[in-house]
Amino acid sequence: MTAPCPPLPDLDWTAVTQSLDAYGNAILPGLLPPAQCTELADAYSATDRYRSRIVMARHGFGRGEYQYFAYPLPPLLQGLRTALYPRLAPIANRWNRQMGVAVQYPDDHATFLQRCHDAGQRRPTPLILQYGPGDYNCLHQDLYGEHVFPLQVAVLLSRPGVDFTGGEFVMQETSSREQRAEVLPLQQGDALIFTVNQRPVPGTRSWRKVAMRHGVSALRSGQRHTLGLIFHDAQ
Secondary structure, eight states: OOOOOOOOOOOOHHHHHHHHHHHSEEEETTSSOHHHHHHHHHGGGOGGGEEEEEEHHHHTSEESEEEEEOSSOOHHHHHHHHHHHHHHHHHHHHHHHHHTOOOOOOSSHHHHHHHHHHTTOOBOOOEEEEEOTTOEEEEEOOOOSSOOOSEEEEEEOSOBTTTEEEOOEEEEEEOSSOEEEEEEOOOTTOEEEEESSEEEEEOSSSEEEEEEEEEEOOEEEEOEEEEEEOSSOBO
């Protein structure tokens, strides 16, 4: 059984917000300690905790595989979603107002999940991904239904340079004017908050939307595990 969620580390949420506004992503250093990262990665083969397994090559998603957790979620994952959501909801609401999107998100995650479930999005979306040599994840967006929370979190469970080489987290930003790619360096236990779909950027007269996609570059050696925390559920 995965350990309960510890209190969130003392993070500079002002800096996190500024990074999200400027780049569409922000790193939370050391969100999980190494022991919890190892426990989650080692439990990848414990299939009784998952609802489905996806082999990426069968669907054109890349190479590698991932598994979606089943409800009830392990206490650690439940706690992380519950604790992180209230920090991110005000940012998501402000972004929607700036982009002219009428949707606003409630203060607590349970209320938002009920909104998803009432619309038929009842399948849990937290997942764990496993990559081996040559595996990669194509640039994509995790949408899953009508109700989409615009931010999600990935936690690197493996040690770069020790457990694996290559396998960098990549983001691409696309607007009508340009494209921008960014490689995000993470250490074991670091979390990355990033844009699911669109985010606002200031234009000459008003806010404009840019589209964001994320993926993982090819592993050169070893094995890489990542925890994904998506705040909306799937149809």
